[in-house]
Amino acid sequence: MSVSLPHHSVLIVGGGQAGLSLSHHLQAAGVDHLILEKHKAMHTWRTQRWDSFTLVTPNWQCALPGHPYDGPDPHGFMNKGEIAAYLDGFRAKLQPPLREGVTVDSVRPLPGGGFQVRSSDGEYTAGQVVVASGGYHQPIVPRLAERLPASVTQLHSADYRNPDQLPPGKMLVVGAGQSGAQIAEDLHLAGREVVLAVGDAPRCARFYRGRDVVDWLADMGYYDMPVTAHPLREGVRDNTNHYVTGRDGGRDIDLRRFALEGMQLYGSLQALDGDTLRFAPTLRAALDGADRTYNGINASIDQHIARQGLDAPPPSVYTPVWQPEGERETLSLAASGITSVIWCIGFSPDFRWLDAPIFNGRGHPVHERGVTAVPGLYVLGLPWLHTWGSGRFSGVARDAAFLAERIQAFQPAAQAGRAAQDLAMAA
CATH class of the missing domain: 3.50.50.60 (FAD/NAD(P)-binding domain)
Incomplete structure (x- = not known):
């Protein structure tokens, strides 16, 4: 007897500004999707910043999709609390399909198309997967x-x-x-x-x-x-x-x-x-x-x-x-x-949970503007993914809009692979 696992057209790994920016565009296009976040949405801005932290780019560059900075000091630099409030406002406006506290243990392509996703919240299948967990892990x-x-x-x-x-x-x-x-x-x-x-x-x-x-x-x-x-x-x-x-x-x-x-x-x-x-x-x-x-x-x-x-x-x-x-x-x-x-010597990437042939010799995903060689698998929110602002508030919206278009164009192929996924996941 086969068991059909929960399925989403798009599964996004990571609930930071990149994952939520993509959700903005997918919601606008009516594309079914789910975000899985290991901690709390945009947690690094609260947990990995010192008390006196401020942005090093002016506030006017904070331009998340549908949520530009609209405060009184566009040429100032938001502090840690103000950044958190800005991001909270983005989430409240967006109301994304988000599950927090969920660790993704593995993502692997399925032979018939689509992906199997194993997590602390159970298993899923997805037509397409977007890795929006950043590159600063360890x-x-x-x-x-x-x-x-x-x-x-x-x-x-x-x-x-x-x-x-x-x-x-x-x-x-x-x-x-x-x-x-x-x-x-x-x-x-x-x-x-x-x-x-x-x-x-x-x-x-x-x-x-x-x-x-x-x-x-x-x-x-x-x-x-x-x-x-x-x-x-x-x-x-x-x-x-x-x-x-x-x-x-x-x-x-x-x-x-x-x-x-x-x-x-x-x-x-x-x-x-x-x-x-x-x-x-x-x-x-x-x-x-x-x-x-x-x-x-x-x-x-x-x-x-x-x-x-x-x-x-x-x-x-x-x-x-x-x-x-x-x-x-x-x-x-x-x-x-x-x-x-x-x-203060930085972080290294840790994509061991992503079982797909997309990495170079230093463990970084190889892609062209976020599109990898594996059909339906994308990365988002990495530094210089496309421009200087790709890993920042200033440029991630443009990258998310581009990937949303690619995702929509790929939808027919992703849906065609659903029957093969159910067969591959037979219990």
């Missing part, structure tokens, strides 16, 4: 962390909330991308002693020639550039985000200025030998590289202003306010008084 912590003394408190950036959760003593922040630079600033502003291991992350200005740099880049069409037109092509997906902040109305993050104020800067962390931390002699090159990017972006804005004949304040070039006297390559944990380490 916090990266190096193996040397296992050898740090038990007396040293360790946190990943996903678990950092505020300086008060850390014991007295000096803090080592490893990584100076967006999270690392902002967390180092948070600790520094609270009067904590900070040692920062600096990697090769670039930086950019917050404001330049009278406007937010984001405003200039939007006018220049940067946020509409598809990944296929970027000089790095798909390689841009591996780039570290520029560090800058929206805190206190927005400002640059200048690690050199922090050094003048007492923060200790080192190159990238390489090893731990007993009590001794070892760093690569890369600090000067890292700071110089970040400044080249900073000045390069500003120079492109200068060119745009000149081409368009725009009236703007005069141009400028950043000049370093501090230089390292030399490369410090070792640091004793005990002698330096380090009592806490915060790992």
